[in-house]
Each structure stands twice: as structure tokens, then as C-alpha cells.
Amino acid sequence: xxxxxxxxxxxxxxxxxxxxxxxxxxxxxxxxxxxxxxxxxxxxxxxxxxxxxxxxxxxxxxxxxxxxxxxxxxxxxxxxxxxxxxxxxxxxxxxxxxxxxxxxxxxxxxxxxxxxxxxxxxxxxxxxxxxxxxxxxxxxxxxxxxxxxxxxxxxxxxxxxxxxxxxxxxxxxxxxxxxxxxxxxxxxxxxxxxxxxxxxxxxxxxxxxxxxxxxxxxxxxxxxxxxxxxxxxxxxxxxxxxxxxxxxxxxxxxxxxxxxxxxxxxxxxxxxxxxxxxxxxxxxxxxxxxxxxxxxxxxxxxxxxxxxxxxxxxxxxxxxxxxxxxxxxxxxxxxxxxxxxxxxxxxxxxxxxxxxxxxxxxxxxxxxxxxxxxxxxxxxxxxxxxxxxxxxxxxxxxxxxxxxxxxxxxxxxxxxxxxxxxxxxxxxxxxxxxxxxxxxxxxxxxxxxxxxxxxxxxxxxxxxxxxxxxxxxxxxxxxxxxxxxxxxxxxxxxxxxxxxxxxxxxxxxxxxxxxxxxxxxxxxxxxxxxxxxxxxxxxxxxxxxxxxxxxxxxxxxxxxxxxxxxxxxxxxxxxxxxxxxxxxxxxxxxxxxxxxxxxxxxxxxxxxxxxxxxxxxxxxxxxxxxxxxxxxxxxxxxxxxxxxxxxxxxxxxxxxxxxxxxxxxxxxxxxxxxxxxxxxxxxxxxxxxxxxxxxxxx
Amino acid sequence: xxxxxxxxxxxxxxxxxxxxxxxxxxxxxxxxxxxxxxxxxxxxxxxxxxxxxxxxxxxxxxxxxxxxxxxxxxxxxxxxxxxxxxxxxxxxxxxxxxxxxxxxxxxxxxxxxxxxxxxxxxxxxxxxxxxxxxxxxxxxxxxxxxxxxxxxxxxxxxxxxxxxxxxxxxxxxxxxxxxxxxxxxxxxxxxxxxxxxxxxxxxxxxxxxxxxxxxxxxxxxxxxxxxxxxxxxxxxxxxxxxxxxxxxxxxxxxxxxxxxxxxx
Numbered sequence: 001x002x003x004x005x006x007x008x009x010x011x012x013x014x015x016x017x018x019x020x021x022x023x024x025x026x027x028x029x030x031x032x033x034x035x036x037x038x039x040x041x042x043x044x045x046x047x048x049x050x051x052x053x054x055x056x057x058x059x060x061x062x063x064x065x066x067x068x069x070x071x072x073x074x075x076x077x078x079x080x081x082x083x084x085x086x087x088x089x090x091x092x093x094x095x096x097x098x099x100x101x102x103x104x105x106x107x108x109x110x111x112x113x114x115x116x117x118x119x120x121x122x123x124x125x126x127x128x129x130x131x132x133x134x135x136x137x138x139x140x141x142x143x144x145x146x147x148x149x150x151x152x153x154x155x156x157x158x159x160x161x162x163x164x165x166x167x168x169x170x171x172x173x174x175x176x177x178x179x180x181x182x183x184x185x186x187x188x189x190x191x192x193x194x195x196x197x198x199x200x201x202x203x204x205x206x207x208x209x210x211x212x213x214x215x216x217x218x219x220x221x222x223x224x225x226x227x228x229x230x231x232x233x234x235x236x237x238x239x240x241x242x243x244x245x246x247x248x249x250x251x252x253x254x255x256x257x258x259x260x261x262x263x264x265x266x267x268x269x270x271x272x273x274x275x276x277x278x279x280x281x282x283x284x285x286x287x288x289x290x291x292x293x294x295x296x297x298x299x300x301x302x303x304x305x306x307x308x309x310x311x312x313x314x315x316x317x318x319x320x321x322x323x324x325x326x327x328x329x330x331x332x333x334x335x336x337x338x339x340x341x342x343x344x345x346x347x348x349x350x351x352x353x354x355x356x357x358x359x360x361x362x363x364x365x366x367x368x369x370x371x372x373x374x375x376x377x378x379x380x381x382x383x384x385x386x387x388x389x390x391x392x393x394x395x396x397x398x399x400x401x402x403x404x405x406x407x408x409x410x411x412x413x414x415x416x417x418x419x420x421x422x423x424x425x426x427x428x429x430x431x432x433x434x435x436x437x438x439x440x441x442x443x444x445x446x447x448x449x450x451x452x453x454x455x456x457x458x459x460x461x462x463x464x465x466x467x468x469x470x471x472x473x474x475x476x477x478x479x480x481x482x483x484x485x486x487x488x489x490x491x492x493x494x495x496x497x498x499x500x501x502x503x504x505x506x507x508x509x510x511x512x513x514x515x516x517x518x519x520x521x522x523x524x525x526x527x528x529x530x531x532x533x534x535x536x537x538x539x540x541x542x543x544x545x546x547x548x549x550x551x552x553x554x555x556x557x558x559x560x561x562x563x564x565x566x567x568x569x570x571x572x573x574x575x576x577x578x579x580x581x582x583x584x585x586x587x588x589x590x591x592x593x594x595x596x597x598x599x600x601x602x603x604x605x606x607x608x609x610x611x612x613x614x615x616x617x618x619x620x621x622x623x624x625x626x627x628x629x630x631x632x633x634x635x636x637x638x639x640x641x642x643x644x645x646x647x648x649x650x651x652x653x654x655x656x657x658x659x660x661x662x663x664x665x666x667x668x669x670x671x672x673x674x675x676x677x678x679x680x681x682x683x684x685x686x687x688x689x690x691x692x693x694x695x696x697x698x
Numbered sequence: 699x700x701x702x703x704x705x706x707x708x709x710x711x712x713x714x715x716x717x718x719x720x721x722x723x724x725x726x727x728x729x730x731x732x733x734x735x736x737x738x739x740x741x742x743x744x745x746x747x748x749x750x751x752x753x754x755x756x757x758x759x760x761x762x763x764x765x766x767x768x769x770x771x772x773x774x775x776x777x778x779x780x781x782x783x784x785x786x787x788x789x790x791x792x793x794x795x796x797x798x799x800x801x802x803x804x805x806x807x808x809x810x811x812x813x814x815x816x817x818x819x820x821x822x823x824x825x826x827x828x829x830x831x832x833x834x835x836x837x838x839x840x841x842x843x844x845x846x847x848x849x850x851x852x853x854x855x856x857x858x859x860x861x862x863x864x865x866x867x868x869x870x871x872x873x874x875x876x877x878x879x880x881x882x883x884x885x886x887x888x889x890x891x892x893x894x895x896x897x898x899x900x901x902x903x904x905x906x907x908x909x910x911x912x913x914x915x916x917x918x919x920x921x922x923x924x925x926x927x928x929x930x931x932x933x934x935x936x937x938x939x940x941x942x943x944x945x946x947x948x949x950x951x952x953x954x955x956x957x958x959x960x961x962x
Binding site for chain 1: 774775786790791792793794795799802803804805806808815816817819
């Protein structure tokens with residue numbers, strides 16, 4: 001940005017601020033932050049975006065992820081991982097680690113089974129589950145208390161103390177299993193008295209194929225579309241400035257638009273022909289535009305939209321975006337769809353020039369970045385760094401070609417280029433917004449057109465049938481929303497001050513909207529239809545773990561955000577000394593956190609015992625790092641004092657998707673951990689980046 | 699000045715660590731609605747002085763009366779319960795936590811009954827904002843992390859918190875030492891504001907220029923000894939500075955220098 005621009009930006013900000021004070025709209029020192037900026041400061045936002053991206057990615061590569069049969073196993077894996085990740089995130093926010101948490105899950109399952117087992121001479125207590133389950137819970141609390149007590153008493157880092165507990169538990173698991181039943185596989189829990197009763201809580205399942213509901217698709221469509229509609233309304237309410245008096249003509253147009261859209265949906269569902277489908281789509285799109293324009297007329301103030309004028313910056317972003325997008329399409333079009341051929345073979349002799357070009361390019365770039373290209377006689381350590389960056393880049397390109405199949409390369413290149421292209425175009429819209437609303441809308445129209453093109457391309461090219469049709473409609477819907485946005489943002493004035501009543505109303509709308517979408521998806525996941533059964537879909541099961549997962553996440557989120565104890569967790573993790581000085585029982589809070597983690601391990605141990613019926617002595621060992629990764633991916637600070645339980649839950653979803661997605665995409669699952677590592681790194685970098693942006697925007 | 703019993707009265711207070719005399723013969727008083735400044739250079743005994751008042755240490759000689767009643771605190775908690783709140787230099791704040799959470803940390807207002815008891819966020823935010831407004835600062839957004847506040851604002855959160863939780867005597871340990879000129883001015887205004895609201899304020903500083911405009915009474919410490927305890931009308935800022943910098947010693951030094959120059 002040039003200097004002149006900056007000055008005029010500041011001047012306009014000052015003028016805006018002054019008008020805001022004059023009209024009494026909030027505090028002049030408080031730069032107004034729009035809804036997106038406010039969302040960005042949430043710790044979990046990076047994880048949510050990442051989870052969506054990974055889901056769409058695997059959906060595109062392996063159709064499984066778009067089906068209940070593919071999603072439910074992911075949920076099952078995510079649940080046990082997520083319950084622990086949520087508890088561990090609380091502990092990490094409180095500034096401590098628990099490396100024994102993974103081993104504890106297996107250990108507590110084993111304790112329960114050994115308590116119910118009656119194996120005569122070899123031992124086992126032969127207790128009823130009614131007694132064994134409470135006893136193992138007490139054991140869990142004791143374990144957590146021990147960890148907390150040791151950490152607080154010795155004042156050693158919890159990393160070391162719980163590492164010791166981890167080894168102790170590991171030894172106990174193997175030692176006691178062998179000692180008592182002379183076997184490393186401990187089972188079976190269904191021998192226990194009261195199994196039937198407790199199975200309802202820890203082991204019950206919901207088989208989708210046994211629950212038919214013919215109205216499912218109708219209800220699903222209504223809930224999801226209605227929900228999206230409400231969320232869009234909420235975004236408008238967040239973003240635009242209300243009129244003093246409502247305009248009834250706008251309301252009429254709004255209602256007409258809604259009626260038209262509903263009619264379009266009915267035509268789409270009622271008929272089968274391509275022609276009538278297209279007609280329905282056009283009706284839906286036009287009604288949408290009319291409806292949202294009507295909404296604007298009805299509620300929001302008009303503004304001068306100015307004229308479209310592209311400066312160099314916007315032009316570059318637009319052109320660059322379109323070019324990247326086309327490159328993405330070209331990659332998908334040219335590369336083999338089903339080919340499992342290694343990329344290394346595919347590229348042939350071109351691989352060496354490629355590796356060399358990338359290496360030299362990266363080296364040159366890092367040299368430029370270090371700003372020393374112009375200095376005579378480059379210092380040896382700079383040279384070393386440049387060589388390292390270049391070499392590492394060259395090696396990663398080679399390694400990537402070695403690992404990836406042509407099919408994988410196609411998906412990755414397509415996703416990368418298309419996303420980068422759309423990102424640049426979105427940036428053009430932001431840059432255009434600085435020139436005039438009309439310019440922003442012009443860029444948004446380009447985005448809408450490109451998205452429409454993408455929709456048709458996906459329908460024409462994708463191999464995964466379900467993905468093809470669903471992604472087609474999703475992308476078209478996105479294009480429509482963007483087009484509406486372009487229309488409304490050109491004509492109506494944005495609100496640049498806070499209006500608590502409007503914000504509250506919009507927050508409620510968006511919550512109801514999101515709830516409705518989730519309910520719709522849930523109904524689709526829980527029920528099946530006769531047509532699906534006929535088509536012979538595989539059996540899919542919901543396990544009760546999912547409910548526990550949701551419950552634990554909700555409870556932890558409530559505790560963190562809304563209770564005294566939650567405040568204390570942040571405080572002991574953020575500044576323990578200060579917390580203690582001001583009267584927070586710091587040692588007790590931390591000990592309670594260790595006990596919460598142990599209690600979660602007890603729950604997961606039971607869930608595993610009821611799921612598998614037997615538990616191996618090695619169960620859970622090493623998983624503690626996955627819990628920590630999930631928490632970090634979800635936005636929790638490794639240093640404590642900041643984070644979110646909901647984010648940790650999303651982090652667990654990401655881990656589970658990666659675990660299940662790699663085999664589903666028929667990639668070599670030997671590389672799974674490398675993939676996890678890359679995800680962790682990417683998540684942490686993205687989180688850091690977002691946080692620094694968000695803090696700058698405060 | 700009122701003739702009623704002072705809020706806090708110190709009579710020949712002394713503190714010894716083994717054979718080291720940390721503080722000796724310190725006498726002063728703090729009245730409600732007044733600011734008593736404690737001045738002294740490094741090592742003058744200011745820290746020991748605060749720690750006795752705040753209940754961290756106990757005095758070994760003299761008398762310490764709170765509202766006329768002889769006192770000997772055994773813990774900071776006890777001092778706090780009797781209404782003596784100390785705001786230390788490190789402020790006891792959690793930088794990543796929001797203003798309102800810091801304000802109420804350890805004493806959050808709740809609603810509902812156990813186990814369904816949660817923090818009354820709306821009330822907490824409203825009170826935090828209101829209390830800060832009473833100090834004369836309009837906090838922009840009580841959800842913003844304390845770490846993003848300026849030094850002066852952070853100081854004011856700490857002061858407002860102490861005031862809200864029922865402090866009668868507020869001890870401020872070098873509140874302006876880390877601040878710039880303008881920020882110091884802001885904090886000095888909060889000090890006056892707190893005194894106006896009926897608190898007795900003890901303002902510890904080594905800067906006479908900060909102390910003189912806001913103080914009603916000045917206690918000067920030097921090497922653990924009291925160099926004097928003055929009401930404002932008994933001393934000028936110049937004299938205060940003189941005393942702070944060593945007083946008589948400095949005059950003696952100047953005298954000797956003049957003689958040396960004259961005899962040349």
C-alpha cells in the first residue's frame with residue numbers, strides 16, 4: 001500500500017470515529033470490529049476451518065466421507081479421543097501436562113474388568129459391576145490426586161512427574177495382568193453381574209439401517225436450508241446498518257423471494273427431468289436474489305455505491321486468482337483419476353530439473369527474505385541457512401513425488417490451486433471495498449461466477465458420484481449466497497459501530513440457524529430410507545460414545561466459560577502467582593484438573609471395555625500425545641492460560657478424520673504419522689498466524 | 699484536617715532481621731480521604747514498611763493501630779479482611795484473561811444453586827465497567843484481555859478492584875515507577891479519586907514530583923530511619939526533595955565544597 005493511501009485510511013477512520021461519537025454510537029476509541037473479526041479471535045476458529053477443509057478434501061478423494069458409513073466410524077474414533085482431548089485441554093489451559101493419561105485409559109478399564117472377573121485359582125475379585133464401576137472410579141480419582149499432589153508437592157514440572165506415572169502404570173498393567181490372570185488380554189467384561197444394565201450407558205448402539213424414516217430427506221432439506229437461511233440473515237443483521245423506519249415494499253419483495261425459493265425447491269423435488277431441474281434452479285436463484293435485495297430494502301439503509309474502478313492492486317488479485325483457479329482445473333483435468341502410479345514415474349526425467357528449480361527458487365527466496373542479496377560477501381551463516389532452506393525444499397519435493405500417487409497429486413494440486421485462486425479473488429473483494437462498494441461487488445460477482453464454474457466442473461469431472469451431485473448443489477448454493485452478498489453490499493450501508501440489541505438478535509438467529517443445520521445433518525445420519533436399503537448401503541452404527549463426547553464437550557465448555565472454576569483454570573495457567581496472591585486456591589485447582597483428566601480416562605476405559613469386551617495391557621499407551629496434539633490443534637496454548645474445550649473436540653475430529661481418511665483414500669497408511677505431524681505443524685502455524693492477526697485487530 | 703482518630707496510626711514502628719535494623723522509629727498516620735506519601739531512595743526501608751502494613755511481616759517495636767485498635771497481622775489475608783489492600787508492582791493480574799474476569803478473580807459473583815451454579819457474567823461485566831468508570835476511566839470493552847491494556851489502565855484495574863472489594867486503606871507500591879509522564883499523571887488522578895471516595899491511601903514512591911501534588915502527609919525514609927513526618931503545610935516541594943536526597947548531608951556537602959572553593 002502506498003503512503004498516500006495509508007494517510008487517507010487513517011483520516012477516514014478518524015472521521016468515522018468522530019461521527020460515531022457524535023451520534024452516540026459507542027466509544028470513539030474502540031475501532032469497530034465486524035462479526036468476522038470477532039470470530040477470528042476465538043481460539044477454536046482455526047480448527048473449525050481446518051476440519052471442514054480436511055473433510056471436504058477426503059470427501060473429494062474418497063466418497064466414503066460423504067456417507068453415513070464413512071462418517072460414523074470417524075465419530076466413533078473421535079469420541080474416545082475427544083473425551084480425553086477435552087479433559088486434557090482443561091489441564092493444559094491450567095498450565096500442566098499429563099503424560100499418564102493415555103496409559104490410564106487402559107489401566108482403568110483393566111481394573112474394572114479384573115474386579116468383575118472370577119477366575120478361580122488365578123485370582124480376580126468376582127465383584128458385581130455395581131461395585132466394580134464405583135471402585136474403579138475411586139481408583140481413577142486417586143490416580144489423578146496422586147499426580148496433582150506430586151506435582152504440587154515436589155514443584156517439579158508435571159511433564160516429568162506424569163512421565164513417571166506413565167511408566168508405573170505401564171508396568172502395573174502388564175505386571176498385574178500377568179500376575180492375576182496370566183494373560184496380556186484382559187476380558188471379558190460381559191461376565192460381570194449387571195452387564196445388561198451398564199451396557200445401556202457405556203456400550204449401546206444405534207444401527208442406522210434398522211431405523212427407516214421416509215420423511216427424512218424432506219425434513220433434512222428443510223432444516224438445513226432453513227438453518228443456512230437464518231445464518232445468512234444473522235450475518236446481514238451483524239453487518240448492515242438498520243433503517244430508522246422499516247420499508248414495507250422491501251418486506252413484500254423479501255416474502256415473494258422466500259415463496260419463490262420454496263416453490264423452486266418443490267419443483268426440484270417433484271420432478272426428475274433435467275430441464276425442469278434447471279428451471280427450478282433458475283427460479284431458486286432469482287428468488288434468492290430478489291428476496292435478499294428485498295430484505296435489504298426492508299431493513300437497512302441505502303448507500304452511495306460509487307462506480308467500479310479497478311486499480312492495479314485489484315486487477316492483479318483478480319487476474320492472479322482466475323489464473324490460479326484455471327491451473328487447478330487444468331491439473332484435475334489432465335492427471336489420471338484412478339491412477340495409482342507413483343508421481344516419480346509419472347514425471348519421468350523431468351523430476352531432476354523440477355527438484356533443482358524448486359531448491360534454487362527456495363534458496364533465492366530465503367536470500368531475498370534475509371535482505372542480504374545486495375550486500376557484498378554474504379556471511380557464512382546466511383549462506384548456510386539459504387542452502388538449508390533450498391536443500392530442504394528440494395528434498396521435500398522429491399519426497400512428495402516419491403510418496404504420492406497420481407490420484408493423490410491430482411486431489412492436492414486441484415484443492416491447493418482452487419483454494420489459492422478463490423483466496424486471491426476474495427482478497428480482491430477486500431481491496432476493492434477500499435475503493436468503492438461497487439468495486440467490491442464486482443469482485444464478488446467474479447467470485448460467484450468462478451464458484452459456479454467450479455460447480456459444473458466438479459459435476460463433470462469427479463469420479464465420486466455422491467460427491468459429484470452433492471458438491472454441485474453445495475457449490476451452486478455458495479455461488480448464490482456470494483451473488484446475493486455482492487448485490488446487498490453494493491446497495492446498503494455497512495454498520496461500523498456496535499449495536500448491542502442488533503448483535504444479540506443476530507447471535508440468537510445464528511445459533512438457531514446452526515442448531516437447525518446440525519439437527520438436519522443428525523437426522524440424515526441417524527435414519528435411513530427404503531430406497532437406501534434397497535440400494536444396499538452398508539450397515540452403519542452410532543455408538544453411545546458419541547453422546548458422551550458431546551456431553552463432556554458441552555460440560556467442559558460451560559465450566560470454562562461460565563463458572564468460577566473455569567476462571568480459576570485460566571488464572572492458574574496464565575499467572576499462577578497472581579492467582580494465588582488474589583485468593584485463588586491454585587494448588588487445589590490444579591489437583592482437581594488432574595483428577596478430571598483421570599476421571600475422563602476412567603470413562604474412556606469403561607467405554608473401551610464395553611466396546612471391545614477385552615482390553616490389552618498395551619491399550620492407550622502413547623495416545624497421550626494424540627490428546628495433546630488434538631488440544632493444540634484446537635487452539636490451546638502449550639504454555640497454558642488460553643484455549644478452548646470445544647476447539648479440542650474439533651481437534652479430535654481432525655485427528656480421527658486423518659486416521660480414517662488415509663486408508664479410505666487408499667493411501668499407504670504407513671505414512672499416517674507423517675501426515676499427522678504435518679497437520680500438527682500446519683495447525684500450530686495457522687493458529688499463531690490467526691492469533692497475531694486477531695491481536696493486531698484488537 | 700479532621701481531629702477524629704486516624705484510620706491507621708503508626709507509632710515508632712521498628713523491624714529487625716537478626717542484628718540488622720531494617721526499620722526504626724517510624725511514625726505516621728493515614729486518615730480517611732487523605733493520601734499519605736512514603737518517600738525514600740532505594741534501600742530506605744519502603745518495602746519493609748509495606749510488608750508490615752500488608753501483614754506479610756510483623757513489626758518488632760512500636761505500635762500499629764487500625765481505627766484506634768492495636769493490630770498485629772499474621773497473614774496478608776487477615777490484613778485484607780480488615781480492609782488493608784496492597785497493590786504491588788507486579789499487580790497480580792493474568793494478562794491473557796479479560797478485564798472483568800481479572801477484576802472478579804477469586805470472588806466471582808454467581809447465580810443458581812450448587813451444582814448448577816454459574817458466574818453471573820452480565821452482572822460482573824456491568825460492575826467492572828461501573829467501578830472503572832467511578833475511577834474516571836471508561837473501559838472500552840471489559841472482554842478485552844488485561845494484557846492489551848496500557849500500564850496505567852492496568853494499574854487502575856488493580857486499584858478499582860481493591861476499592862470494590864472493601865478496602866479502607868489502599869497501599870500502592872511504586873505505581874508510577876514504570877510509567878511514562880502522561881501515564882503517571884493518569885495514575886495520580888486515580889489516587890486522588892480513590893482518596894475522594896473516602897479511602898486512606900498510602901502512596902509509596904521515590905519521586906517527590908509525583909508525591910507532592912497528591913499527598914496530604916509525607917513520611918520520608920532513609921536507611922531504615924524516619925527523616926520526618928510532615929503535613930503538607932509544614933513542607934515545600936523543594937524541602938521534600940532536599941530531604942529525600944539526603945537532606946542535611948547534602949547541605950553539609952555543599953557547605954564543605956564552598957569552603958574548599960573559597961580557600962583556594
